[in-house]
Amino acid sequence: xxKALFNRWRTSRPFKDFYTEWITSLKSTLLxxxxxxxxxxxxxxxxxxTHVDLLHSHFHSYFTALDRASNNEAxxxxxxxxxxxxxxxxxxxxxxxxxIFTNLLRSFLEDDDSDANDDGQAVEFRGKVCNAWRNxxxxxxxxxxxxxxxxxxxxxxxxxxxxxxxxxxxxxxxxGWRRERGELKVGEVLGDVVDELNRVFLDANRLRRxxxxxxxxxxxxxxxxxxxxxxxxxYVGFCDAELLAExxxxxxxxxxxxxxxxxxxxxxxx
Amino acid sequence: xxxxxxxxxxxxxEESGEKNQEDEEDTDGxxxxxxxxxxSIDKVEGNDVSHRVHCISLYSHRRHSHDRADQNxxxxxxxxxxxxxxxxxxLEQQLKxxxxxxxxxxxxxxxxxxxxxxAMVPTQFxxxxxxxxPKGAPPLEMASVGWLGDxxxxxxxxxxxxxxxxxxxxxxxxxxxxxDRILSQLINEVRxxxxxxxxxxxxxQATCILHLPFSPINRTRGSPLAQVQSELKKIKQVIIKAQQxxxxxxxxAVKKVLSQVDAAEFLVAFAGIQDAIxxxxxxxxxxxxxxxxxxxxxxxx
Numbered sequence: 202x203x204k205a206l207f208n209r210w211r212t213s214r215p216f217k218d219f220y221t222e223w224i225t226s227l228k229s230t231l232l233x234x235x236x237x238x239x240x241x242x243x244x245x246x247x248x249x250x251t252h253v254d255l256l257h258s259h260f261h262s263y264f265t266a267l268d269r270a271s272n273n274e275a276x277x278x279x280x281x282x283x284x285x286x287x288x289x290x291x292x293x294x295x296x297x298x299x300x301i302f303t304n305l306l307r308s309f310l311e312d313d314d315s316d317a318n319d320d321g322q323a324v325e326f327r328g329k330v331c332n333a334w335r336n337x338x339x340x341x342x343x344x345x346x347x348x349x350x351x352x353x354x355x356x357x358x359x360x361x362x363x364x365x366x367x368x369x370x371x372x373x374x375x376x377g378w379r380r381e382r383g384e385l386k387v388g389e390v391l392g393d394v395v396d397e398l399n400r401v402f403l404d405a406n407r408l409r410r411x412x413x414x415x416x417x418x419x420x421x422x423x424x425x426x427x428x429x430x431x432x433x434x435x436y437v438g439f440c441d442a443e444l445l446a447e448x449x450x451x452x453x454x455x456x457x458x459x460x461x462x463x464x465x466x467x468x469x470x471x
Numbered sequence: 472x473x474x475x476x477x478x479x480x481x482x483x484x485e486e487s488g489e490k491n492q493e494d495e496e497d498t499d500g501x502x503x504x505x506x507x508x509x510x511s512i513d514k515v516e517g518n519d520v521s522h523r524v525h526c527i528s529l530y531s532h533r534r535h536s537h538d539r540a541d542q543n544x545x546x547x548x549x550x551x552x553x554x555x556x557x558x559x560x561x562l563e564q565q566l567k568x569x570x571x572x573x574x575x576x577x578x579x580x581x582x583x584x585x586x587x588x589x590a591m592v593p594t595q596f597x598x599x600x601x602x603x604x605p606k607g608a609p610p611l612e613m614a615s616v617g618w619l620g621d622x623x624x625x626x627x628x629x630x631x632x633x634x635x636x637x638x639x640x641x642x643x644x645x646x647x648x649x650x651d652r653i654l655s656q657l658i659n660e661v662r663x664x665x666x667x668x669x670x671x672x673x674x675x676q677a678t679c680i681l682h683l684p685f686s687p688i689n690r691t692r693g694s695p696l697a698q699v700q701s702e703l704k705k706i707k708q709v710i711i712k713a714q715q716x717x718x719x720x721x722x723x724a725v726k727k728v729l730s731q732v733d734a735a736e737f738l739v740a741f742a743g744i745q746d747a748i749x750x751x752x753x754x755x756x757x758x759x760x761x762x763x764x765x766x767x768x769x770x771x772x
Contacts, residue, residue: 213763270764277762280610286600287699290706291679300677308681360669364623364662370615371626374744375633385744387751391615398614431680438685447696452596456707467577467726 217283264410275402294405333423366397587714609752619713624720640733
């Protein structure tokens with residue numbers, strides 16, 4: 202009883218739970234909804250537009266949640282233990298690299314090959330893709346280039362700030378070590394750095410959110426629907442239980458060509 | 472003092488030799504090695520002092536014997552020989568201490584080599600995630616000094632430069648100016664190598680959306696699992712290069728830039744600082760509740 206009351210009134214919950222629910226609703230509700238309206242023989246643009254908005258705001262809410270959770274916790278968000286071993290290697294400062302958005306968009310724009318598949322549904326689906334991305338306005342190309350240009354400036358600067366923050370840490374650690382040795386006050390040294398790491402994380406997150414927003418803003422409804430469908434599929438795909446189980450099973454076998462680094466021997470001075 | 476070689480950093484990492492024992496560098500091993508090096512430094516310094524005291528007493532002894540001119544010359548000669556012998560013994564002891572110090576530094580470097588280039592190289596597919604986001608290393612530690620799974624190579628050198636600047640090392644002022652110059656150059660080179668690897672990693676992470684099985688774009692190529700594995704293989708290569716760079720940075724600093732005593736002092740400080748930051752971050756992780764998000768602010772999701 203008390204627990205139920207407590208749960209009802211509590212104002213925050215673990216991010217891990219939030220993420221699980223977020224992925225589940227993406228996978229079981231929003232993505233199927235969008236797919237249904239995309240695969241109907243005569244897509245109703247109004248309904249499609251609602252589903253596009255729903256999906257976009259779902260992503261938006263995720264990035265907002267990351268922002269809010271970063272309140273002094275950014276280091277945990279930079280190394281999220283709730284992501285599975287399939288996802289972790291592909292994360293850049295807490296989530297997927299912002300370039301995935303522009304790369305995905307480019308793959309639509311540059312894909313003019315329309316004879317890839319021959320099963321019925323795929324042909325219909327493909328047909329729509331072709332129509333949606335055929336003869337796109339040159340302003341869209343211009344937009345993509347501008348977004349990529351922005352990313353080329355922003356990504357290295359965020360990485361450099363992270364690097365500089367780390368350099369500041371070691372500088373202070375060295376000075377502290379000289380002064381206090383075993384009594385080194387790590388907490389004091391890391392205080393400022395944690396703030397800067399928070400800002401680095403927030404900027405990385407903001408970059409993801411703004412690139413996604415810019416892309417959706419630049420596309421028409423059908424294009425946005427196709428784009429978001431694949432983006433959602435990408436996020437959801439990492440959590441596919443079957444693939445994950447298969448991955449874990451195969452993992453034990455290891456990489457086929459194993460790396461061997463010989464041991465070293467320092468020559469003795471005579 | 473020896474200079475840093477101008478050979479490209481990544482290329483001089485291919486040493487091969489006899490099979491070494493696969494000692495994993497754990498905290499105990501680290502602390503023990505650190506203590507041994509510290510003891511060895513103390514020993515060198517201690518011997519130095521006793522040696523000086525001995526010389527002074529010999530000097531006064533000689534002056535006395537000079538006053539008594541008709542002292543038996545045989546006796547004098549015998550004494551001289553004895554002095555020589557004891558001097559040589561001291562010198563030998565001193566030499567031995569120096570060899571021991573060098574051995575210990577080499578041993579410590581070998582441990583780093585085993586750790587970075589053998590133990591921390593992924594052998595299973597799941598290892599990739601484990602190395603990049605190790606469960607044993609608290610997030611605060613990884614975020615403040617980590618890069619691709621362990622200490623950032625340039626940060627190791629920056630730590631050394633800052634220690635040298637705060638005159639923690641015992642080298643002379645003239646030497647430390649030179650050390651600073653060489654270290655700064657080395658840091659620049661290592662930072663460039665890091666940027667190259669950052670870009671390689673970013674390329675994999677940025678294009679994975681086009682290659683991974685669940686994106687319908689590439690569904691015709693291979694099984695989903697095979698595609699994931701092929702991406703992870705690319706990341707594994709980046710990790711291997713990162714580990715080599717880490718070791719190379721440490722090895723160059725210790726073997727080519729620093730004098731033996733400086734190198735030993737640096738290794739002691741590095742181990743101590745690594746330990747301090749790890750302990751602090753682990754305590755923080757233990758004390759803090761898991762990351763949470765305000766429900767109210769988000770509304771219903």
